[in-house]
Amino acid sequence: MFLLGGPPQQETWDPKPESAAEYRGDLGVIRTATPGLIIGETMVRTARWTSHIAVLRACQTYDNAHSSSGYYMTTGRPHIPKQVENVKPGAPNDWPCLGAVVRQVFPKRSALPSAITLPEQAANDGNLTWPGQDAGFLGRAFDPWLVTGDPSAGRFEIEGLELPAEVPWERFDRRRRLLEALAEQERDPHRQQAFALLASPAARRALDLSQEPRKLRERYGLTRFGQSCLLARRFVEAGVPLVRVNWTRVPGAPNNGHWDTHTQNSRSVKTLMPILDAAYSALLEDLDARGLLQDTLVVWMAEFGRTPKINGSAGRDHWGQVFSVALAGGGIRGGIIYGASDKIAAYAKDNPVTPEDLHATIYHCLNIPLDTHIRDLQGRPLLACTGRPIRAILS
Known part of the structure; x- marks a missing residue:
């Protein structure tokens, strides 16, 4: 869960x-299910689940720009240079x-890809x-599948995942077999994926939120973010190893509806946190009820935090x-x-955590060996991750 803007x-x-x-x-604080742990007063439902949560209180990028700090958090590599806003992908980043x-x-x-992002890019x-949200030098074939839209708005459909009304399945299958005979499918991984998705009832079922009970959908919250988290759970059940859910702007909320709380910080938190608190706690509860939480890592993260001192705009x-x-x-x-x-809450006092170490911890939980290598455009082998797992929080 990537919380655009950076919650305080x-x-x-x-x-x-x-x-x-x-x-x-x-704003005040509340006690939690973990003795000695207090959190913000608006995180009412989350407070009940802290016995399942490890909180890292000293993460740092030393980068105060959304774009470049976000790149660091999503790739595990610092942007060159830091402190640059509105940057675009491309070497050396x-x-x-x-x-x-x-x-x-x-x-x-x-049939589903092994990594999916929804419901929009950050x-x-x-x-x-x-x-830092795509495959970079690995090439477009390894981009996470971007599922855009609003799962809370009635029937949720992915453009291109259903055949046009004038193309029956028999005609589609004849086209597919013709392309296979011409050996074109193997040369185009994107076409191969498109065929697999079109032909897969399981893939279409994973996207069908109408199969979920109304009460459960309401538990997640009938918001774009809440229903995206529910959709993420369905993708996990369908066998997708990694799903990223990006925070989406809340209409009518301060600061354009995201966590970039330059003004009215308290009002923003009171407006946004009920949406996040409901979705996050519902996801943990739902995964736990299905026996999936022990095998599913849920990460709450953002590009950075907020200044220790309230500014002149509250x-x-x-x-x-x-x-x-x-x-x-x-x-x-x-x-x-x-x-x-x-x-x-201005600087790390004990056990600082870098994005490299956070990524190494996630790699460990995903059972990806830390000596895994990927190759750049020149074919040179590079370590996929350069950090060290945080052993103190690993079971």
């Missing part, structure tokens, strides 16, 4: 109730995202897409010096707080 650590996983008002803000590496390492288990205002600005990430489920020891920030 002070109002979520790392509140500082003993600090001065200009640092702690005006063309490292593949985690989903692309998964697509290369894991053979397909079904982008700055103006639809300026961040780098907001918090960009802050990559310290922020929180939460991991739950497969391979993680729950009920743990790892690392600490200082008394105003």
